[in-house]
Amino acid sequence: MRLSAEKLAWSVHGTPLLTDVNLTVEPGQTFGLVGPNGSGKTSLLRLLAGLNKPKAGRVLIDHQPMHTLKQRAIAQSIALVEQQADTTDRITVHQVASLGRTPFLSALRPWSKEDDAIVAQALHDVDMAHMTDRLWHTLSGGERQRVHIARALAQQPKILLLDEPTNHLDIRHQLSILELVRQLPITVMISLHDLNHAMECDRIGVMDGGRLIDSGLPQEALTAARLRQTFGVYAHVVDDPIDGKQIMRFRSEV
Template identity: 45%
Template sequence: MRLAVEDLHLTLAGRAVLAGVHLIAESGRVTGLVGPNGSGKSTLLRAVYRHLAPSAGRVLLDGRDLAAVTRPEAARHLAALPQERGEGFELTVRQIVATGRIPYQRAFAADSAEDRAVVARALEQVGMAPYAGRRFAELSGGERQRVLLARALAQQPDVLVLDEPTNHLDIRHQVELLALLRAQRTTSLVALHDLNAAASVCDRLHVLAGGAVVASGPPREVLTPELLAEVFGVRAAVTEHPLTGDPLIAFDHRHPAAAPAGP
């Protein structure tokens, strides 16, 4: 399922946070959203999964305006992993993941055998099956992150929207999560701070700055030293990863501020 954002504007507390954003996440591809802090990445994703209402513009799923779709139907097509993750502390891990099946259930209906199988598979995918009976409140931040990803997977969505999904994860689980994301082949729109992770996992990148998309394309074309200096204010060289062949960004940590561009 193809996700498209058309001319999206959003104002918060009288300030324009998004100013005419256009982007596309192609069907079955991982599309990355990168940009400095305050560029509008999380706000854009909240508008996509309908946590915030845009001032103007549209979010389209296969050409259909998401605003015209009922919430239960939207939840059958689109699942989100937001940064706000404080709910459900009294529930078990299995119960948390099972809430991903609600869009498919009749009111007050018990979980079906299919629901239970989907939940078990989602927990297995993120490596949390041994924790199924544990209370969510007892988990570490990284473990909670994986449980909430399992909940999103249990929705069996056509589109995944993920806001910094590697937060709180150690390096092993970061690698495993990103590999899982690639293997899903679900249309995915994911915001990432780690530019090397974005270069590795994403088929296409959109760079956000000042609430607008300033560059789009494959990581190899987008992540240039010039863009890194202009948008992120860093000096960097872009080489080839010796193991994967993906773009690899080497940052100059001794001189963090990029030299201003010449006239």
């Protein structure tokens, strides 16, 4: 499923947070979103998910304007994993992941064995199947993040939006979650702080000051000049001695 933004703008109390953002993520593509803190990545993802309405511009799903779609139809197509999503309710891991099935349930379509299987698979995929009965408040930050990702996977979206999903995760689960996301046969936009993780994406968009200032193949968007100007770091690319992939090394000064 194709996801597009046309001249998106967003502001809060008169302060612009996004200005004139244009981008397209093609079906099946993994699009990495990078930028300094406060550059507008989270605001953009919330607009693309339909949680906020743009002050100007529009979001399109397969060429259809999002504002013409019902919320249920949007929820059946797009899942968002936010940085912080919490609850004070005493609910279990299984109950949280099961929320992903909500857009598909109705009086005519109650919970079924198929839903059980989908939720079980989602928890297995994020290595949380062994904690299915654990209460939410007993989980670590990393465990909660993995359950949120399971909830999004249980939603079986055609478009998956992730806002820094590797926050709070140990390195093993960072790598396994990113590998899982790359293998999904759906359209993905993922906000990342680790630029080497972003290098694994099909395309990258660079945010700064509420604007999408560059996009393209990772090697095209994350140039040495761009890294100095946007992130304030110096970098050079080296070949990984193990697998030959290109990785970046950084320093704060020459």
